[in-house]
Amino acid sequence: MEMSRVDAVWSFETAVSRVSGRGISREQLIRRLGELAGRSGLGSGLAALTEYVGATHYLLARHDLSQDGGLDFVVCSDWPFDIVRRLSGIVAGLNAKTTELEKCLAVLQPTFQTVPDDIDLPRGVSRTYCAVTFNVGRSRFSLMLLFPADVILSQEALRDVAVLAGYVASLKTEVGIRQDREFELTERELECLFWIAEGKTSEEIAVILGISRNTINNYITSVMRKTATRTRSEAIAHAVRNNLV
Incomplete structure (x- = not known):
């Protein structure tokens, strides 16, 4: 049987060779991340986390950029490009449907999603991928992991990986990609958000x-647009989660 184009780019044999080193302990992982800090790129740290948990490939996504569409939400990844391109719309859709309360509860909690059937995956790789979310400052990230079909994560x-991914990401300048003013609230908007949280009406x-x-x-409309929230209650939850009020 001929290998698909994705298989040719990323063979399962390569994936297996990366998984084989996952016997590393938590203490060894932390020591390794400390050694990588400051002298290696973000990808090196994410690769170490991926190996630790027994996955094969990583994708770090920034949620406040997913609403733009396209691939700008991808901070760092070694997933095959064809899969990433298709995933962008899925991530944007999931993020838009998630309430602020659900986002708060999801932090550091692993979730599993299924890759659509029409996307080609390398042989032996699970059609289910794992995502763990974490915050770096006011920005929310997800680390998405592909793993072999016979591996139980x-x-x-x-959860260790989610915490440590936040540590790794906070050290790297790549996380600052497109820190656009569009996503920052003005002083007036913050004032309005504060008074909304205090229970005041627009008239008050x-x-x-x-x-x-x-x-x-x-x-208030501008606040909800920038924070990707749909109601005042969601805007308040976003503000509390990000220490804005």
């Missing part, structure tokens, strides 16, 4: 700040 090890906030109710509503 440890929930405890995955207008009186407090000395500006019109319509202007307050415009600020």
Whole structure:
């Protein structure tokens, strides 16, 4: 049987050779990450985490950039490009459907999603991929892992990986990719968000700040657009999760 184009790029034999080193202990992993810190790229640290948990390939995604579409949400990856290109729409869709409360509860909790049937995967690789989310400052990330079909990933090890992925990502300048002003709240927007969290209505906030109710509503609309939230309650949850209020 001929190998598919994806198989030709990434053979399962290569994947197996990477998984074979997963007997590393947590202490050894932490020591290794410490040695890599400051002298290696983000990919080296993510590769070490991937090996530790018994997966084969990693993809680090930044959620606040997924709403733009395209591939800008990918911070660092060694997944085959064809899969990443298809995954971008899936990630954006899942993120849009997730409430702020669900996002809070999902942090450091491994979840599993299925790759669509029409996407070619290398032989022996599971059609299920794992994602663990974590925060670096105000930005939310997911580390997505492909793994062999015969491997059962440890929930405890995955949580370790999520915590340590946040450590690795926080040290690397690559995480700062496209720190656009569009995603930062202005002082006025933060003021409005604070007063919303205090239970004030638009009319009350207008009186407090000395500006019109319509202007307050415009600020609140801008806050929800920038934070990808749909209601004031979700905006408040986002603000609490990111230490904005």
